Each structure stands twice: as C-alpha cells, then as structure tokens.
Amino acid sequence: MSDKAYMVPNPPTPNKAVEFDPEICIGCNLCVDVCPTDVMMPNPEKKKPPIVVYPEECWYCGGCVEECPRPGAITMLHPTQQRISMNWKRKDSGELFRLGMKNPPPPDTRPPSG
Amino acid sequence: MSTWHEYVQKAGKVPEWPYPVNYGKVNEVVTDVLIIGGGVAGLQAAINAKKKGVKVAVAERGHAKRSGAGGAGVDHWHGAVTNPCSRVTPQMYTDACYDSMQGYTGGHVRYIITKEGWDTLQECEQMGIQIRDVNDEFKGAVFRDDETKLMFAYDYRSRHVIRVWGYDIKPKLYAEAKRVGVDIYNRMMPTCLLTEGGKQGGRVVGATAVNTRTGEFYVFRSRATVIATGGAGRLYDFAPEVTASSSMGTMNAAGVGEAIAWNAGAEFVCMEGSGPARLAGYAYAPYSMANAHNTYHGTPIVDADGKEVPWVDGFNRPIKTVQERFQPSEGQDFMLGEGIGISRYLERYRNNLLTSDLPERIRKGEFKLPLYADLTRLSEAERRCIWSMMVGNEGKTRIPIYDTMSRAGFDPDKDLFQAPVTAPQGYDHPNFWSTGVNTPPSLRMLGGGGFLVDWNLRTNLEGLYIGAGGNLFGGGCHGESHTTGRYAGRHAAEYAKTAPEPAADRNQIEAEKARAYNATKQSKDGNGWKEINVAIARIMRDYCGECKNEQTLNLGLRLLSELQTTELESAYASNPHELGRLLECHSVITVGELIMKTAVGRKASNSILGFNRLDYPQMDPPEWNKLLPIKQVDGKVEVRDLPLDFHLKAPYAASYEENYQKYSGA
Numbered sequence: 001m002s003d004k005a006y007m008v009p010n011p012p013t014p015n016k017a018v019e020f021d022p023e024i025c026i027g028c029n030l031c032v033d034v035c036p037t038d039v040m041m042p043n044p045e046k047k048k049p050p051i052v053v054y055p056e057e058c059w060y061c062g063g064c065v066e067e068c069p070r071p072g073a074i075t076m077l078h079p080t081q082q083r084i085s086m087n088w089k090r091k092d093s094g095e096l097f098r099l100g101m102k103n104p105p106p107p108d109t110r111p112p113s114g
Numbered sequence: 115m116s117t118w119h120e121y122v123q124k125a126g127k128v129p130e131w132p133y134p135v136n137y138g139k140v141n142e143v144v145t146d147v148l149i150i151g152g153g154v155a156g157l158q159a160a161i162n163a164k165k166k167g168v169k170v171a172v173a174e175r176g177h178a179k180r181s182g183a184g185g186a187g188v189d190h191w192h193g194a195v196t197n198p199c200s201r202v203t204p205q206m207y208t209d210a211c212y213d214s215m216q217g218y219t220g221g222h223v224r225y226i227i228t229k230e231g232w233d234t235l236q237e238c239e240q241m242g243i244q245i246r247d248v249n250d251e252f253k254g255a256v257f258r259d260d261e262t263k264l265m266f267a268y269d270y271r272s273r274h275v276i277r278v279w280g281y282d283i284k285p286k287l288y289a290e291a292k293r294v295g296v297d298i299y300n301r302m303m304p305t306c307l308l309t310e311g312g313k314q315g316g317r318v319v320g321a322t323a324v325n326t327r328t329g330e331f332y333v334f335r336s337r338a339t340v341i342a343t344g345g346a347g348r349l350y351d352f353a354p355e356v357t358a359s360s361s362m363g364t365m366n367a368a369g370v371g372e373a374i375a376w377n378a379g380a381e382f383v384c385m386e387g388s389g390p391a392r393l394a395g396y397a398y399a400p401y402s403m404a405n406a407h408n409t410y411h412g413t414p415i416v417d418a419d420g421k422e423v424p425w426v427d428g429f430n431r432p433i434k435t436v437q438e439r440f441q442p443s444e445g446q447d448f449m450l451g452e453g454i455g456i457s458r459y460l461e462r463y464r465n466n467l468l469t470s471d472l473p474e475r476i477r478k479g480e481f482k483l484p485l486y487a488d489l490t491r492l493s494e495a496e497r498r499c500i501w502s503m504m505v506g507n508e509g510k511t512r513i514p515i516y517d518t519m520s521r522a523g524f525d526p527d528k529d530l531f532q533a534p535v536t537a538p539q540g541y542d543h544p545n546f547w548s549t550g551v552n553t554p555p556s557l558r559m560l561g562g563g564g565f566l567v568d569w570n571l572r573t574n575l576e577g578l579y580i581g582a583g584g585n586l587f588g589g590g591c592h593g594e595s596h597t598t599g600r601y602a603g604r605h606a607a608e609y610a611k612t613a614p615e616p617a618a619d620r621n622q623i624e625a626e627k628a629r630a631y632n633a634t635k636q637s638k639d640g641n642g643w644k645e646i647n648v649a650i651a652r653i654m655r656d657y658c659g660e661c662k663n664e665q666t667l668n669l670g671l672r673l674l675s676e677l678q679t680t681e682l683e684s685a686y687a688s689n690p691h692e693l694g695r696l697l698e699c700h701s702v703i704t705v706g707e708l709i710m711k712t713a714v715g716r717k718a719s720n721s722i723l724g725f726n727r728l729d730y731p732q733m734d735p736p737e738w739n740k741l742l743p744i745k746q747v748d749g750k751v752e753v754r755d756l757p758l759d760f761h762l763k764a765p766y767a768a769s770y771e772e773n774y775q776k777y778s779g780a
Contacts, residue, residue, distance in 0.1 A: 004126070038326070041132050044129050044130065051129065057358065057365045059365065059510070061364075062514045063185070066512070078514070085399075086519070088524050088530060088531050089486065091528055091529065097524070099518065100522075107521045108524060108525045113502045
C-alpha cells in the first residue's frame with residue numbers, strides 16, 4: 001500500500017540542515033530559541049522535535065547543536081554539495097574518504113584543545 | 115521527524131504559526147542607551163554602557179545568545195598590540211593599515227582599536243573566555259610565551275595577533291550582558307531611527323521595530339543610540355540555496371543599520387568601494403577543505419603526488435623552512451595578518467604566502483591536482499594547534515568542521531585533507547575554499563566603506579554612535595567589532611547622562627507603523643521576499659558591477675526605485691517571519707541606492723577602492739584623491755570633500771595619541 005500523495009512544493013535545497021533523533025530529543029525547543037534565523041519552529045505536538053521550516057536560511061553555525069542539552073538529539077548536516085566536497089586521503093594507504101560516505105572510518109575521539 | 119515536508123505529509127495539514135500574532139500591537143520601551151544589533155559589537159556596547167550606570171536596551175534581529183557574524187566563534191584576535199609580549203605599537207599598526215590602503219581607511223578608528231584591543235580581550239577573559247594556554251597543552255611551542263601563556267598567530271616574532279579559544283565567546287558575552295542587567299529584545303527587525311521632530315538630520319531619539327515572531331510593533335525611546343549591525347550581505351548576491359552554507363555572513367545581514375541611518379541623515383564614506391567577491395559564497399563550507407590561509411596559516415600544501423608547494427615572503431622571495439613561514443623577513447618590521455578589513459597590503463607588512471605563481475605552475479604540469487593539506491609535515495604542536503585549537507574555535511567551525519570531521523573519521527595525524535578542484539587561477543590565493551574563481555565575475559563584495567565617525571565614534575547625528583566591524587569606516591573583523599562596540603557604548607552612555615529626555619515624533623511613529631505592515635495587507639498572490647531579493651541583486655550586478663558609468667548608475671537607481679513601488683510594494687507576507695524578510699528587502703534597496711548615489715559622486719576611477727568608471731577611465735587622478743562623505747538633507751543628497759587624513763586635522767590634534775588622550779574617556 002502506498003502513502004497518500006499530496007500537492008506540495010518541491011523539497012527546498014538544501015532540505016534538512018539539521019536533523020533530529022526523536023528517540024533522544026525531548027522537544028525542549030532550546031535550539032529553536034537561539035537559532036539566529038528561525039530555521040526551526042516548535043512542533044505543534046508538545047515534547048516532539050521541532051520542525052525545520054526554513055532550511056535554506058541556515059548558515060550552518062552549529063549553535064543549535066551546542067545549545068542542545070541532549071547529546072545526539074540534533075545533528076547539523078552540511079548540504080549535499082558541501083558533503084561531497086569534504087574529501088580526505090589516508091597518507092600511507094592512499095585510501096579515500098568523504099563526509100557522508102557509506103561505511104565511514106571510526107571516529108577520531110580526541111577532544112579539541114581547551 | 116525533521117522537515118516541514120515530512121510533517122505535512124504525515125499530519126495531512128499545514129502547521130499553524132506557532133507564536134501568537136498581533137500585528138500593530140504597540141510596545142513602548144524607554145531607555146538611556148539603545149543598541150541596535152546584538153552581535154559581539156552590540157553586546158560589548160551594551161555591557162560597557164551599562165557599566166557607566168545607565169539603562170540599556172538591545173534590539174537584536176535573531177537571538178543575542180548566538181547571533182551575528184561573530185557569534186559563531188573566533189580563533190585569533192587581531193590588533194592586540196599592547197599585550198605584554200607585543201613588539202608592535204598602536205602607531206606602527208595604524209600607520210601600516212593606513213599606508214597600505216593609501217589613506218582609504220579610517221586611521222582614528224584603527225588607532226582606537228589598537229589602543230584598546232588587548233584591554234577588550236582581557237575583559238573577555240574575565241567573562242570566562244580562554245585566551246591563554248592555561249592547561250599547558252602547548253608548553254615550549256615556538257608560538258607560545260611561557261610566562262604569560264599567550265599564543266600568537268602569523269608572526270611569532272612580533273606577537274600582536276593572539277590565538278584564542280573563542281568558540282563560545284558569544285554565549286559568554288550574552289551571560290555577562292544579562293548579569294549586568296542589560297534588557298535584551300530578540301527577534302527585532304528595526305524599521306527606522308526616530309529623530310527629534312521626525313526630521314532628517316535631527317538628534318536620534320530611538321527606533322521602531324517589528325517582532326518577527328509575533329508581528330508586534332516596538333517603539334524604543336532612547337537618549338543615545340548605538341548602531342552595531344552588519345553589512346548588506348544580500349545586496350549583490352542572493353542565492354541562499356547555493357551560498358548560505360559557504361558564507362561567513364548570516365541571512366540577517368541586510369544592511370538594516372546602514373539603511374535606517376541613511377534615511378535619518380547619517381553620513382557615509384567610501385561606499386563606492388568594492389572588490390571581486392571572493393567570499394560571496396560560491397564556495398565550500400568555510401574551513402572545510404585544504405587551504406593555507408588565516409586559521410590554517412602555515413599549513414603545508416602538497417600536490418597529488420605529494421610534492422610540496424613552496425612559500426614566499428611579502429616581497430615574493432622564496433622561504434626555505436617551515437619556521438620562516440611564521441617570521442617577518444628582511445625589510446619587514448612586522449606582518450599585519452589577514453582578516454582586518456583592508457584589501458591592500460604594502461610588501462613590508464604583507465604575510466608570507468604560498469608562491470604567487472602557483473596557478474601558472476599548475477597549468478604547466480609542475481603541480482598535479484588535486485592539492486592536499488598535509489598537516490603531518492608539521493611539528494606535533496603546530497599540527498594540533500591548527501586543527502584542534504584554531505579549527506576547533508574559529509567562526510562556524512567547532513560543530514560544522516571540527517566535530518563533524520572528527521566524527522566522520524578524519525585524523526590530522528594520518529590524513530591528507532583535499533583542496534577544492536578548480537581552475538588553476540583559483541589557487542592564486544591560499545584561501546582555497548573561498549574559490550573566487552567560482553563566483554560570477556559581475557558579483558562585487560563591499561568592503562572598507564561605511565559610517566563616517568569622529569574620535570568619539572559618533573556619527574554626524576547627535577545621539578548616534580557606531581560600534582561595528584565591516585560597516586564602520588576603519589573597522590575590521592571580529593576583535594575590532596568588540597573593541598569599537600566597547601568604545602561606542604562607553605561614549606553613548608556618557609552622552610546619555612546629560613542628554614535631554616527623548617521626545618519621539620508621533621507622526622513619524624504612525625507613518626512608520628503604516629509602512630511596516632503594508633505587506634500583511636496585500637493579495638496572497640503577491641511575490642515572496644526571496645524573488646524580490648534576487649531581483650535587487652540582479653540590478654546591483656548589472657548596473658553597479660565592476661564597471662559603471664553615469665548612465666548605468668542612474669538606470670540602476672531608477673530600477674531599484676521602480677522595484678520598490680511595484681513588486682516589493684505588492685509583495686505579501688503570510689507570517690511575521692516573511693514580514694521581517696520583506697522589510698529587510700527595503701533596507702537592502704536603500705543600501706543599494708546609497709552605493710549608487712555615492713558612485714555617481716566619484717567622477718574618477720580609483721584603484722584602491724576597486725572603482726572603475728567607464729566614463730572616467732583615468733585611474734587615480736590626484737585631484738580625486740580624497741574622501742567624498744555623503745548624506746541626505748531634506749531628502750536631497752549632499753556630497754562634500756574631506757581630506758584622507760581628516761582625523762589628524764583641525765578640529766582634531768595632529769597626532770593620534772593626543773586625540774586618543776583627549777577623546778577616549780579611558
């Protein structure tokens with residue numbers, strides 16, 4: 001059975017900018033409060049993740065992620081055109097990687113300075 | 115669930131606006147000092163005005179905790195020349211900027227910045243911002259002073275640019291502003307400055323604004339006002355679907371402060387100056403790819419086969435060792451560093467850079483694309499400093515780059531970070547990610563021009579002060595915004611203490627209110643704000659691009675005015691957010707008009723201002739070597755002549771230090 005089809009405008013470009021994990025997000029809307037450009041709006045349903053309404057107005061500062069009291073609830077996503085541009089190569093093996101690839105290498109867990 | 119599309123298709127209905135909407139409901143705020151713009155400059159102005167014991171209100175477009183071009187972090191602080199390790203004086207630094215720009219930068223503003231930049235940074239430290247290597251992570255490194263634990267960038271001998279751990283500088287400033295009792299009004303779209311009697315050129319006594327969540331109207335009445343807003347980033351370039359992620363300015367950068375001040379009669383200078391739009395956003399996510407510029411200064415760049423690209427000094431002489439990349443060379447007192455709001459550098463102050471003939475050598479096949487950043491070639495201290503200190507703290511890098519890339523598995527100890535693959539001429543500047551070569555050539559970037567201020571950072575209008583980076587003539591970037599904001603806030607507060615009660619003009623407020631809500635009353639069929647903004651940018655690129663003449667400028671002015679009275683006049687705002695963006699379009703047009711009118715006034719081409727008049731092709735005729743301040747008087751444009759060194763001529767004293775002592779109030 002297929003979902004009902006709606007007359008909706010094309011998804012914006014980019015479409016997400018930020019993504020919520022509904023299992024972790026508690027819908028506190030602290031990210032909504034601080035976003036400089038109102039990329040997100042509160043969900044009409046209480047305690048649910050905000051809705052990304054104006055993704056093309058995001059300038060990717062990451063402030064929403066820093067503000068979030070629940071690590072992992074919100075992820076900043078670079079637009080696809082930027083993700084495919086962020087490439088690196090392991091010096092000794094020549095192996096190629098990119099942001100957003102399938103089967104990425106393990107994370108570098110060393111914390112930043114400070 | 116994250117996107118609007120997902121919500122709509124699951125819920126089967128469009129969500130209602132989540133905030134109560136009350137178009138036209140009036141809120142009155144009475145204060146001593148009003149700050150318009152709550153970025154780093156605005157919050158410094160607010161904190162320092164408050165310290166003088168007056169009542170302070172901030173009207174901020176977004177939310178002051180994280181907003182503004184400087185709100186996303188900072189990794190190095192320019193012009194901290196009075197720090198205990200510095201070998202540069204305020205006079206040396208000011209002269210270097212002024213001489214490099216051949217006089218086309220406000221020397222007095224530079225001097226104020228360098229006299230107080232270090233003091234401002236120390237106050238930031240007291241607010242909890244880390245400015246020293248307190249954890250001894252870099253003990254013994256060449257760029258660190260082991261006694262003060264300060265760390266330096268670009269020029270390790272002269273030690274006037276300080277590395278800072280500033281990713282959270284804005285939340286810390288915000289906490290301090292709240293702590294000292296500043297009243298902050300978020301989501302305020304300013305629509306006009308209120309002047310005494312509603313007259314252009316009159317004393318500034320406040321401002322009006324619309325809340326972009328509730329649509330409510332705000333009337334701020336203030337004894338003194340500080341404008342601390344950003345420039346009009348949306349003027350020549352509007353393609354957020356492509357450029358928003360690669361820009362260093364937010365969508366809110368619509369030149370609103372400049373527009374409302376121009377309408378109030380404030381004077382501007384060098385608004386005709388522009389350059390190729392290297393940072394316009396047809397680029398890559400800032401700092402997301404290999405480069406060797408500012409934050410990444412000194413990074414080894416290698417080609418596809420691992421062959422390293424050589425470096426040259428300010429005089430284009432080869433540099434042999436990695437250590438020399440961070441040292442001034444023979445003939446240089448010191449290197450200025452980059453990102454300080456000047457577009458030209460004399461060789462004796464210029465940074466060490468990748469070899470300038472790199473494009474040619476790529477074309478000849480000497481270096482094979484793609485290029486990579488090879489941080490493994492650096493010492494452990496330099497590598498860790500660039501990646502986990504600088505990239506971890508610069509604007510738009512902590513989450514977007516450092517955190518994102520680390521989670522994706524990038525390891526600076528093992529990996530080569532790829533540079534953009536682009537036309538060879540795209541490698542003529544070591545900031546590869548900004549790839550000016552990808553930007554349409556008609557697209558200009560404003561720079562260097564802005565508000566003309568006196569030694570108090572006051573405009574020609576009584577009661578109006580400026581604290582800002584980009585749009586203050588003589589201003590710079592992040593640190594400069596803090597420092598001028600701090601100075602302007604202090605002076606505005608002193609003025610407010612003796613200034614008369616602000617009397618706003620009822621007629622001006624009523625007229626402004628009617629204008630502000632026009633877009634809510636139009637047909638729902640009307641244009642949206644984005645389409646209007648795209649059209650404005652088209653007019654600017656076509657009629658006021660790299661080359662212009664009297665005819666194109668006058669036609670451009672006509673089209674801007676046309677657009678305002680047709681498509682923009684009939685545009686519809688379906689909620690307060692769209693209303694705010696449409697009101698910004700009015701501001702963007704106003705700044706465009708200001709630029710074109712300024713350009714009409716300079717009847718000569720000028721190489722420093724990047725100003726090319728097809729009808730006056732002779733470059734830099736000596737009789738036009740002057741400033742042309744512009745303002746409106748009774749709706750008519752007035753341009754006057756001003757010598758480049760006006761800040762050291764009567765009524766001012768002849769030396770920087772004498773003027774500073776007289777006016778600074780420090």
